[in-house]
Structure formats: C-alpha cells, structure tokens
Amino acid sequence: xxxxxxxxxxxxxxxxxxxxxxxxxxxxxxxxxxxxxxxxxxxxxxxxxxxxxxxxxxxxxxxxxxxxxxxxxxxxxxxxxxxxxxxxxxxxxxxxxxxxxxxxxxxxxxxxxxxxxxxxxxxxxxxxxxxxxxxxxxxxxxxxxxxxxxxxxxxxxxxxxxxxxxxxxxxxxxxxxxxxxxxxxxxxxxxxxxxxxxxxxxxxxxxxxxxxxxxxxxxxxxxxxxxxxxxxxxxxxxxxxxxxxxxxxxxxxxxxxxxxxxxxxxxxxxxxxxxxxxxxxxxxxxxx
Amino acid sequence: xxxxxxxxxxxxxxxxxxxxxxxxxxxxxxxxxxxxxxxxxxxxxxxxxxxxxxxxxxxxxxxxxxxxxxxxxxxxxxxxxxxxxxxxxxxxxxxxxxxxxxxxxxxxxxxxxxxxxxxxxxxxxxxxxxxxxxxxxxxxxxxxxxxxxxxxxxxxxxxx
Ligand SMILES: Cc1cc2nc3c(=O)[nH]c(=O)nc-3n(C[C@H](O)[C@H](O)[C@H](O)COP(=O)(O)OP(=O)(O)OC[C@H]3O[C@@H](n4cnc5c(N)ncnc54)[C@H](O)[C@@H]3O)c2cc1C
Ligand code: FES
Ligand code: FES
Numbered sequence: 080x081x082x083x084x085x086x087x088x089x090x091x092x093x094x095x096x097x098x099x100x101x102x103x104x105x106x107x108x109x110x111x112x113x114x115x116x117x118x119x120x121x122x123x124x125x126x127x128x129x130x131x132x133x134x135x136x137x138x139x140x141x142x143x144x145x146x147x148x149x150x151x152x153x154x155x156x157x158x159x160x161x162x163x164x165x166x167x168x169x170x171x172x173x174x175x176x177x178x179x180x181x182x183x184x185x186x187x188x189x190x191x192x193x194x195x196x197x198x199x200x201x202x203x204x205x206x207x208x209x210x211x212x213x214x215x216x217x218x219x220x221x222x223x224x225x226x227x228x229x230x231x232x233x234x235x236x237x238x239x240x241x242x243x244x245x246x247x248x249x250x251x252x253x254x255x256x257x258x259x260x261x262x263x264x265x266x267x268x269x270x271x272x273x274x275x276x277x278x279x280x281x282x283x284x285x286x287x288x289x290x291x292x293x294x295x296x297x298x299x300x301x302x303x304x305x306x307x308x309x310x311x312x313x314x315x316x317x318x319x320x321x322x323x324x325x326x327x328x329x330x331x332x333x334x335x336x337x338x339x340x341x342x343x344x345x346x347x348x349x350x351x352x353x354x355x356x357x358x359x360x361x362x363x364x365x366x367x
Numbered sequence: 368x369x370x371x372x373x374x375x376x377x378x379x380x381x382x383x384x385x386x387x388x389x390x391x392x393x394x395x396x397x398x399x400x401x402x403x404x405x406x407x408x409x410x411x412x413x414x415x416x417x418x419x420x421x422x423x424x425x426x427x428x429x430x431x432x433x434x435x436x437x438x439x440x441x442x443x444x445x446x447x448x449x450x451x452x453x454x455x456x457x458x459x460x461x462x463x464x465x466x467x468x469x470x471x472x473x474x475x476x477x478x479x480x481x482x483x484x485x486x487x488x489x490x491x492x493x494x495x496x497x498x499x500x501x502x503x504x505x506x507x508x509x510x511x512x513x514x515x516x517x518x519x520x521x522x523x524x525x526x527x
Pocket of ligand 2: 409416
C-alpha cells in the first residue's frame with residue numbers, strides 16, 4: 080500500500096532537509112494542482128511537504144527597488160495588495176484569473192509556475208515584468224529569470240531537492256505599465272486558448288523605450304517574444320507598430336491542435352491579444 | 368498507517384479529530400467530526416459544494432488536507448446560523464426559493480457569507496463572479512443571486 084506522510088516545517092532549511100531525506104517529497108502550496116493530480120493517481124508523493132508555515136514563502140515584501148512575492152502566498156492575498164495592484168496591474172489581472180474564489184483562496188504563483196502548464200495565467204505577466212525566480216537548494220540559493228524557469232509541460236528549472244522560495248520583481252520605471260489578457264471559450268473558469276502579457280516603458284515624449292511581450296498556451300512553455308518587443312520600441316505604439324508586434328507574436332507561436340482550439344486559430348488569436356494587451360499597457364503607462 | 372491527531376477550531380469551538388495524512392479536510396469534517404453539512408460534489412475543486420472558510424479565506428475543502436487545519440480556524444455551514452436563528456442568507460434562500468435538491472446550497476451560503484464579510488454591498492455582477500466556482504444543476508442561478516442580494520440588503524438595514 081502507498082503510504083504518504085504530511086510534514087509542515089517552519090523554515091526553508093527544514094523543508095530542504097525533508098526534501099534531501101525523502102526524494103519523493105512534493106511541495107504542497109495551495110494544493111489546487113497537486114491534490115487534484117494526487118486524487119487522480121497522476122502524482123504519488125512520499126511526503127506532502129506543506130510550505131505554508133514558512134514565513135518567507137507566504138510573505139509579500141515591498142521595498143524601494145521592487146517586490147518579493149512568497150511562492151506560496153495565496154492569489155487572494157496577492158490580488159488584495161495595494162502596492163502590487165498599483166505597480167503590476169497586469170500581474171494582478173493574471174493572478175486574478177486563476178480559478179474561482181475558492182481556488183484563489185489557496186492557489187499560489189509558486190504552484191502556478193512549478194506545475195509547469197504552458198497556459199498558467201500568472202506566468203506571461205511575470206515574464207513581462209522581468210520577474211526572477213528565487214530558488215533554494217542543498218548547495219545554496221540561485222536566481223533564474225522566469226522565462227528560463229519554464230522548461231516544458233510539467234517541467235521547470237528546479238533540480239531535485241530544490242525549492243522555489245519567491246519571485247522578485249523590479250519596481251517599474253517611470254511611465255511603465257503591464258497588462259495581461261487571455262482568451263477562453265466562456266466568461267469564467269476555463270483554461271486559456273492563448274494569452275499575452277506585456278510591459279511597456281515610455282519616455283516623456285511618448286516614445287516607447289523598452290518593451291517585453293510574453294505569450295502563453297501557444298507553445299510547450301510561455302514564450303518571451305523579443306521580435307514583438309522590438310516592433311514596439313522606438314514607436315509611439317501606433318497601429319502599424321501594433322500590427323508588426325502581432326505578426327511577430329503569431330510567428331513565434333508554435334501551438335498544437337486540441338479540443339480548445341486548432342493551431343491556426345491559436346496563432347491568429349495570440350496576435351490579436353498581443354495588439355490589445357500592448358495597447359492597454361500603453362494606455363496605462365501614459366497615465367503614469 | 369498511523370493516524371494524525373489534529374487540533375483545530377471549527378465554528379469558533381476547539382475541535383480535534385484523527386485523520387490519515389492524505390485525507391481531505393472535507394473528509395475530516397464529515398467523517399472525523401460528523402459535520403456532514405459540507406457536501407462533496409466533484410472532489411476536484413470545480414463545483415464549490417465543499418466550500419468552507421479557512422482563516423478568513425474561502426476554500427474548497429476537497430482540495431485542502433485535513434492535517435493542514437492544525438491550529439487554524441475553519442467555518443462551515445453549521446457555524447452560519449446563531450443557535451436556532453437562521454442567518455439572513457439562509458432566510459433569504461428559503462424565501463427566494465433559491466434551492467431545489469439542496470446539495471449545492473451549503474457551499475453557496477458559505478461562499479456568499481465570505482463575500483458579504485468583505486463586501487457588504489455587492490453588485491449583481493460581483494455576486495455572479497464571486498460565485499462562479501459554485502455550480503448548481505437545479506435552480507438556474509437567478510434565484511440564488513437574488514437571495515444573496517436580498518440578504519445583503521437585509522444585513523445592511525439591520526446594522527444602521
Ligand atoms: C477548478 C480549478 C480551476 C483552475 N483554473 C486555473 C486558471 O484559470 N488558470 C491557471 O493558471 N490555473 C488554474 N488552475 C490551476 C491551479 O489553481 C494553479 O496552477 C495554481 O496557481 C496552483 O497553485 P497551488 O499553490 O495550488 O499549487 P500546488 O497544487 O500546491 O502545487 C503545484 C505543483 O507545484 C509544486 N510546487 C508548488 N509550490 C512549489 C515551490 N514553492 N517549490 C517547488 N515546487 C512547488 C507542487 O509540488 C506541485 O507539483 C485551476 C485549478 C482548479 C482546481
Ligand atoms: S467537492 Fe470540492 S469543489 Fe466540488
Ligand atoms: S439545488 Fe440542486 S444543485 Fe443546486
């Protein structure tokens with residue numbers, strides 16, 4: 080018979096010790112992916128390693144240079160944070176789309192990242208916002224940009240025994256804003272057919288000086304699309320620039336056919352979303 | 368397998384029960400504590416029938432381990448009424464006929480209570496979005512939404 084233990088250490092070191100001594104341990108954050116996969120037999124942890132008693136992993140810390148969001152902080156807490164709402168409205172939009180109110184009460188950014196879904200709703204905005212994953216492991220800590228953290232469906236940059244502790248976001252520069260949107264077949268409670276997160280920075284004359292465009296659900300991982308960003312930098316984000324960015328996003332996508340949509344449909348939709356989301360980020364940035 | 372001894376607070380009262388490491392809070396409440404008001408619809412976080420409030424946040428108890436309740440505070444449907452006086456939400460569900468078979472009702476009432484705790488004056492749209500994770504196969508939702516708005520109005524007029 081399969082026996083599983085439950086452990087809830089109070090420190091990162093305690094969690095790493097358990098991971099080292101029990102290689103089959105699996106981190107339990109909100110459990111909204113893990114417990115579903117456990118019930119269906121897809122995952123067989125030796126230990127449910129509950130990390131919610133570790134203060135750093137639950138905390139949201141804002142300082143002069145940016146924000147650190149604990150990997151296990153629930154979506155509901157992230158979405159209610161005034162600084163995060165003001166600095167990263169697009170990230171808050173993405174996190175707010177993760178499931179229902181009940182799922183929001185538990186689901187975390189760490190779980191959204193580590194579950195490794197190409198459609199995970201927090202990830203495109205994290206990439207657009209230049210977020211870095213802070214990882215602790217047996218040999219110390221390291222940082223990985225979120226665009227390099229995702230390695231494929233269900234796969235991440237975490238080595239065995241490593242723990243995602245937090246994501247760190249730089250404070251947005253003046254006249255900078257982000258946005259995120261996804262397309263789903265209904266108005267709530269579904270998985271993205273395609274998604275896009277954008278962050279844009281403007282100078283005082285209204286010219287775009289920096290851009291980050293990330294697309295989701297159209298490749299094995301969310302993608303940072305440098306060509307789409309290059310189409311926007313140096314412009315006022317006018318309709319022609321938006322068309323070029325959209326074409327670049329569609330070209331970068333390499334989606335699959337599934338029951339949510341065909342590859343061709345996804346490729347078109349991700350271009351449309353890129354246009355809309357970039358226009359929204361531009362409008363927000365110009366208000367700042 | 369050795370069972371875990373969990374000490375927690377349920378509906379404001381200390382409570383303790385034994386559970387397996389992989390047992391859900393839903394099972395701990397129903398089988399460990401005999402609180403069968405919380406229902407299981409799907410077991411996968413999709414239907415909201417198992418909704419409870421844990422430390423001021425609405426959660427699906429089918430996606431919480433019972434062991435996680437150690438030292439925490441949980442509110443279930445059994446803790447919504449005051450003694451034999453129904454909560455305004457429960458009263459409004461009766462008056463508006465917001466239930467038929469009733470399996471979804473405890474989840475809707477607990478979820479609606481969590482909404483009114485943070486937003487005493489929700490719009491219809493806010494009620495519909497908040498309750499998007501609660502499924503009802505019978506009523507068509509309109510009467511449920513009306514009952515929640517009705518109860519919210521009732522509670523506001525009671526506090527002025
Ligand atoms: C009904 C329902 C609707 C949903 N809707 C959406 C949606 O619209 N959009 C969306 O993106 N997702 C959705 N999800 C999926 C899920 O809610 C999210 O992916 C959520 O962010 C997962 O977070 P969690 O804390 O619950 O993760 P958990 O389930 O606790 O963990 C997920 C995985 O990551 C690992 N893990 C978690 N934290 C860490 C860490 N710090 N270090 C190392 N490994 C870790 C776990 O071991 C597990 O394998 C939905 C789920 C349900 C049940
Ligand atoms: S039984 Fe928990 S959400 Fe359906
Ligand atoms: S009353 Fe039957 S499911 Fe809602």
